Amino acid sequence: MNKLAKIIVLALASVAISTGSSFAVEINKIHFLIPGGAGGGWDGTARGTGEALTKSGLISSATYENMSGGGGGKAIGYLIENSKSNHGTLMVNSTPIVIRSLTKVFPQNFRDLTLISGTIGDYAALVVNSGSSLGNFDDLVKAYKKNPSAVAIGGGSVPGGMDHLVAAMAFKAAGADPTKVKYIPFDAGGKAMAALLSGEIDALSTGFSEAVALEQAGKVRIIGVTSDERVPAAPKAPTLKEQGYDATFVNWRGFFAAPDLPSNKRRAYIEVLGKMYDTPEWEKVRARNGWVNIHNPGDSFMDFLSTQEEVIGNLMRELGFL
């Protein structure tokens, strides 16, 4: 076959592929919309996902746009208002989108967007100083029931935010009054950890992966993880569930698209993100960041978010934040 014939065949083939695309679209490039500044958790998730997708050849290119403002509300508003021109855009988000739409920090909620997939997550953990007299979660509950205002629980989020809710959820599961939690908010997880070591707070509610790093250093002890079963990364850390307290929580991260995205395009996004998990490139990115694969594609993402919204909403109402 001469060169010309080759080109013609290739050209015909590509026409065939592109006409077929109205039925099953190929995702070739993705524009990632990041609702926060460079260097944050959302930023890392979007750029890591883009890196794995392009390096593994699943898509040919990825672009990124940081749009901070309104705790993420600005980017959500933008995606909804400019829906038609943003069919090539995926927005990264996480648990706060549920909490912030409940507290009306922004008027929209996740149902106003097209749900693609929840991709990764982190469990929460309750942690004490390794020299603490509190040996397990039972001891913490006992101390709390005796005098709630003598037990200071710290965390890296605002009152009514994720870390506070996790602590309240755990005490509620223990039959104690969740509204009495003396929650001390810090503006970053690291400072809260310093306060735990200095004795300023008695226990810390934080992300599981952060807690694991410090437990390995021998400074703190994890007394309760919010997963269903023990996590392989820290097989010695007990779950709340196995101690008899039914409190589970996942801080997820995932991707959303414009509201009127065609359904075939949505399927294609879901598929390409699903394929990503089997690539060594993703494994490299995941391991580098210490993320846990928690995959909720498409409709199961909706179920997951609806459940989380209900659980968090009920708890926040009980605590008086709604």
Added chain:
Amino acid sequence: MWDQMLLGIQTAFTLQNMLFAALGCFIGTIIGMLPGLGPMSVVAIMIPVSIQIGDPSTTLILLAGVYYGAIFGGSTSSILINAPGEAAVVATSFDGYPMTRKGQAGKALTIAAISSFAGGTIGAILLMGFAPALASFAILFWSAEYFALMLVGLSAVAAFAGKGKVLKALMMTLLGLMLATVGESSLFNAPRFTLGLLDLQSGIHFVTLAMGLFAVPEAFFLALDVLRGKKGGSKEAREISNLRINVKEAKTIAPVIGRQSIQGFLIGVMPGAGATIASFLGYAVERNLAKPEERKEFGEGSIKGLAAPETANNAASTGSFVPLLTLGIPGSGTTAILLGALIALNLQPGPLLLQDRPEVFWSVIFSMYFGNVILLILNLPLVPYIAKILAVPRTYLIPFVLFFAMAGAYIGQNNATELLLLLGFGVFAILMRFADYPLPPMLIGFVLGQLFEDNFGRAIRNANGIQFIWERPMTLILIVSAAVFIIYPLLRDWMANKRK
């Protein structure tokens, strides 16, 4: 112990690691000079590249170099065009820029370089000698003490409460504290004072305010000079690029550098404080220690007032490695990013690092000596050339200043609203300068305001009241010294006036 350190020396002084230390310092200084890109963003940008190197020691040596290089370079725009691009170099502009106005830009840059070098090197010596021992010092302070420490830092505004300006300085400080409350606070679950605007929800950003209050009015007054017929440029050029410091000046700043290296380092060790607090405290303490005639020069171009914050912020950035390396706790945004890099390299920061990978631990520390020498060699010969920027005719310099102000405000957020805010603060600052109100107290109030409120709020919650003020001795000592710092100078001036 000794053989471990020796191993660290061997690792640090391989050709590869020395080259990467130098490269990190170079990149850090150059990018750090641009307002708007502070150490945190520079380190974040460098992480993906540096992780590709593979060798953990080299990666960390490079990143550490970028970090203290950026702090080193950050002072340049503060001194030359009154545009502090990062909170840790605000105090540098208090006396650095007045020196530039007096035509001593070269000298100011030299003093900044030498102070930075000394702060960084003495910091590295302290880090080497006492890092493991200081781990317990890092977790000595509770929120109550941090609150009191912020009060001591706020006493730095006294430097701008000169004749007839006490009330004005206090008003501007309060205004700064008020601006710090805009947006979401870590204490409450709702945004405050945002006027319903999404763009204000994450608060007012430091760079926008700093550029609006300092750089924009500077451009305006430079333009006024041009209108009044002052062209600037050639006449002053020779003096501008003169970087010589005489023996008397060296003797004046030597004790300042000595004290602030240690004080700055210790403040940097504490996770809730860091380089910004260290620079304000350094400024406040040195002003109070200075002789009365020297004290008058603070804020007007005092070499002591320049050397103090420059030494302190560099020593503090070295000190912030103590909680990171010995406890695995990041005390600042930048060290939090470094912690991420350590974990990505499969290193366990904290006490185990010294046990498992002593060569990494010690080589990073030893590379700091070398890095600081590199920074000095890199910066001193450049001083005359950098200072010559000022010899550029004003008509070209003004758009340049405005460009940096706008780029700085925009880069961090990618949000055009920042430009409107910048303009608003700029106009406000110009009016305030016509009315002779000092602007630095406003920025001090703003920078310390959030930490001040957060720590106060946490302390109250934890103690269920304000009894922590007298129940915790360290808190009481710090509050009393803050009160003395603020009241004593006023009292002394009042007595002096009365005697006359």
